[in-house]
Amino acid sequence: MLLQYAVVANFVDFGLYSPVYKVIIHHMNIHMILLSGGSGKRLWPLSNEIRSKQFLRVLGYGSGGHESMLQRVFRQLRAEFSGAHVVVATGAAQREQILSQLGDTVDIVSEPQRRDTFPAIALAMTFLHDCCGSPDDDVVVVLPVDVFAEQHYFTTLGRMCEVVEAGDAELVLMGIAPTFASSRFGYMVPGKPADGYAHIERFVEKPSLELAADLIAGGALWNGGVFAFRLGYLMEIVRSHVGNLSFSDLYETYGTLEKTSFDYAVVEKATSVAMVPYDGMWKDLGTWDALAQEIGPKGIGEQLLSASTEGTVVVNELEIPVVVAGTRNLIVAASPDGILVSDIQSGSELKPLVDTLKHPPRFEQLRWGTRRVLERAHDRMDTVGETRVVELAALQEAPISCAMGTTLIMVCSTGRGSWTIGGDTRQVEPGTTIRVADGASGLLYSEKGLRVVEIVVPNVENV
Numbered sequence: 001m002l003l004q005y006a007v008v009a010n011f012v013d014f015g016l017y018s019p020v021y022k023v024i025i026h027h028m029n030i031h032m033i034l035l036s037g038g039s040g041k042r043l044w045p046l047s048n049e050i051r052s053k054q055f056l057r058v059l060g061y062g063s064g065g066h067e068s069m070l071q072r073v074f075r076q077l078r079a080e081f082s083g084a085h086v087v088v089a090t091g092a093a094q095r096e097q098i099l100s101q102l103g104d105t106v107d108i109v110s111e112p113q114r115r116d117t118f119p120a121i122a123l124a125m126t127f128l129h130d131c132c133g134s135p136d137d138d139v140v141v142v143l144p145v146d147v148f149a150e151q152h153y154f155t156t157l158g159r160m161c162e163v164v165e166a167g168d169a170e171l172v173l174m175g176i177a178p179t180f181a182s183s184r185f186g187y188m189v190p191g192k193p194a195d196g197y198a199h200i201e202r203f204v205e206k207p208s209l210e211l212a213a214d215l216i217a218g219g220a221l222w223n224g225g226v227f228a229f230r231l232g233y234l235m236e237i238v239r240s241h242v243g244n245l246s247f248s249d250l251y252e253t254y255g256t257l258e259k260t261s262f263d264y265a266v267v268e269k270a271t272s273v274a275m276v277p278y279d280g281m282w283k284d285l286g287t288w289d290a291l292a293q294e295i296g297p298k299g300i301g302e303q304l305l306s307a308s309t310e311g312t313v314v315v316n317e318l319e320i321p322v323v324v325a326g327t328r329n330l331i332v333a334a335s336p337d338g339i340l341v342s343d344i345q346s347g348s349e350l351k352p353l354v355d356t357l358k359h360p361p362r363f364e365q366l367r368w369g370t371r372r373v374l375e376r377a378h379d380r381m382d383t384v385g386e387t388r389v390v391e392l393a394a395l396q397e398a399p400i401s402c403a404m405g406t407t408l409i410m411v412c413s414t415g416r417g418s419w420t421i422g423g424d425t426r427q428v429e430p431g432t433t434i435r436v437a438d439g440a441s442g443l444l445y446s447e448k449g450l451r452v453v454e455i456v457v458p459n460v461e462n463v
Helices: 002-014 069-080 092-105 117-131 151-165 209-217 231-242 247-252 288-295 347-354
Strands: 030-035 059-061 065-067 085-091 107-111 139-144 171-176 187-193 198-204 221-230 273-278 303-305 313-316 322-324 330-335 338-343 363-366 369-378 383-392 397-401 406-421 424-428 433-437 441-458
Touching: 030 069, 030 117, 059 069, 059 288, 065 069, 069 092, 069 151, 085 092, 085 117, 092 107, 092 363, 107 117, 117 139, 117 231, 117 247, 139 151, 139 231, 151 171, 151 221, 151 273, 171 187, 187 209, 187 273, 221 231, 221 273, 288 313, 288 330, 288 347, 303 313, 313 322, 322 330, 338 347, 383 397, 383 406, 397 406, 424 441
Parallel strands: 030 085, 030 139, 085 107, 171 273, 303 322, 313 330
Antiparallel strands: 059 065, 139 221, 171 221, 187 198, 187 221, 198 273, 330 338, 363 369, 369 383, 383 441, 397 441, 406 424, 406 433, 406 441
8 A cells, every 4th residue: 555655646746646546556447538628718707718618517417506517527427437447638727626526536647738639648548557557458438528418428438448349440439420511520431330330431620511511411420539449559659659658757758749639640540440420419518609508598696687688698606696688699697707798699709809808817616615816906017916715615625825025814704614834723713814924834724614815915015
């Protein structure tokens, strides 16, 4: 057990978060790699550069509850593959949100910087090989984390694994039955069908609408961006690109890797490639019009709509009400980052507008809770003060830190817990005030949920 802890500790600084392997490092037969990326511009103001669409808790679940795309995909995966090993390949900025929503149920391999899908998958494969000791015969499935599909989609993943295990193809893709002609997707033209799969004759990447219609008429399917293969198959390809590097060495040199997609580096060069078809619901919820259809007319959050309001969906994350009267076909979204009022079909106009905004995000979801900025005070040069609300879930602890030249004042409004600074531990309850200055650090612990207002101000001598 001591050795197992040491193995994990050696890789913490190399983008690895692996609580599962503190208990057991033995390999499993199937590994599910969830690719989590995105910059969060198309669903502003709910999404931003650190809070992509897959983390938004806007999908109905249970009795009046909501879950995120990440939580939904993980739930559907577990229903189909209860014993599979799940790894999330992501950027460092998303790690805290993944831990907040999934806890210690997955491993996380973080890219030190973005280098496209092939380097991200290569890093995850090296993690499986080096850190988990997974043998070459293990089957790996790679899929996007923001899939919105019915359960049969995940059953199809199982059929892909069977084709790989049977040796019918070295690389197996999912082909999605098109519902309309689109130039946004890649297409796969299948050959003669076999037992639930077909070898692929050719790929056509993002054709014109006219060609897309012809391809669909000829039986082509969308490339769903889902891949299955044996670990050893891809490790050979990884070594042909980067040499026989260990996980830690690959992490350290990651920034030198060429930015290239998995389709270009692997799929287009594969000589033994097949596809398994999926004919069911599959949607891209990356625009407000698509997401609004899933949220429905009831919306989310505190709101009041007049009887004359039609086709308008409100998503409100603020603690104040949104009132809408006499509108038609609008999306109204409110968050700490801003307020959007838009025709529900005008999503294409949003990203260029949001690109002009220079404000840093005001809301963060972290493994221990949330942080929300209420106000930023500025002088002519830069931010000189900030007021924010920090909420800790029960039995969680959050770091306390204060930059040099500033003072941090913390006032507890609800809940109970304790704080520790410099070996001194004290109780926290409503009304407790904590004052920290000039680079001091410590921990804040929540017993039953804790809400704290933080005020950061410059020291008098620095003003």
